[in-house]
Amino acid sequence: AQGAELHAQGQILRQASAQVKIADTVGAGDASIGGLLFSLITHGASDWQNHLRWAVAAGSAACMQSGAVPPPLAAIESVLATMQ
Secondary structure (H helix, E strand, O other): OOOEEEEEOOEEEEEOOOOOOOOOOOOHHHHHHHHHHHHHHHOOOOOHHHHHHHHHHHHHHHHOOOOOOOOOHHHHHHHHHHOO
């Protein structure tokens, strides 16, 4: 995957995909939206680039397991730690 793009407040932000071992891509989009919402709720004062990083990390973490299972927070945080 090439990553994600977010259009917010007149900006176009891009975030490269995290490098993870893919087990299944089912649920990656849903997890990305969940990661974005989680970041907005818990880190509301953060900038849009950081919110996008959370979205991409959550989608990437979802790909590391088979089936449409939400990734655990620890997996998302682990992926975040590897991202630029």
